[in-house]
Amino acid sequence: MFTGIIETLGKVEAIEKDATNVHFTFSCAFTNELKIDQSVAHNGTCLTVVAIDGDNYTLTAIQETLERTNLGLLQIGDLVNIERCTKVGDRLDGHIVQGHVDTIGTCKEVIEHDGSTEYVFEYDYDDVTVSKGSITVNGVSLTVVQSEDQLFSVHIIPYTIEHTNFHTFKVGTKVNLEFDIIGKYVKKMMGVRG
Structure with missing residues (x-):
């Protein structure tokens, strides 16, 4: 779950197609705090961190995600809004956001x-x-x-x-x-x- 309060902007560093999936590599201000398997919202889309390499981390978007969101339009250098999932006990400053783009x-x-x-x-x-x-x-x-x-x-x-x-x-x-x-x-x- 997310709150819709953006923590930072992330930059698209690489895009790699793999069959119908796309692997996106991003950099952001808190890459060093991320963990593999962590859920992070990118432009409001909940995605899972699958790899971390220095200042960059990678996520995979499946075809359903690419069709329903604007992630398939991203190009190297584009900026996306980034939010990590809400910690239990934190204030809900925005509203209940699932990270499931409609x-x-x-x-x-x-x-x-x-x-x-x-x-x-x-x-x-x-x-x-x-x-x-x-x-x-x-x-x-x-x-x-x-x-x-x-x-x-x-x-x-x-x-x-x-x-x-x-x-x-x-x-x-x-x-x-x-x-x-x-x-x-x-x-x-x-x-x-x-």
Whole structure:
């Protein structure tokens, strides 16, 4: 489990295809603290560390992960948002994030405001957002501002833009979306009850 509070940015150092899998090698500020078999979220996607070599570590993404997330679009040198799993007893500063990306969204607008930047995202998926509800964009726990069918916006403060890969977003950028788990359970329960 994660909280959507990004710890650092990681850099793609190598990409190696292996049948339908892809091995990604990253570097980040705390590589020396990682362990093999550890779960680490990359752009909100929970992946397992399979190798560590000096300042670099490697993860493997299967075809399902590559199809459902933006990881298959990564290139050497790209920056990703990194978060290690939550320790029992830590504060839950964001919201409950599983690291199980639901779908890819597309940035439709970037609007500068006085003190914040508004990002508008569109998605083709059957889950919904609600105004003032939670959403995870590239692993970042955010509050939905405007919510419409398959479209929502969030406002980002300068600190978050600087310390995540939001500073690289422009119109057309593909992002990973994980919808709020509580909302998904409520939707499922309402569907069962008819």
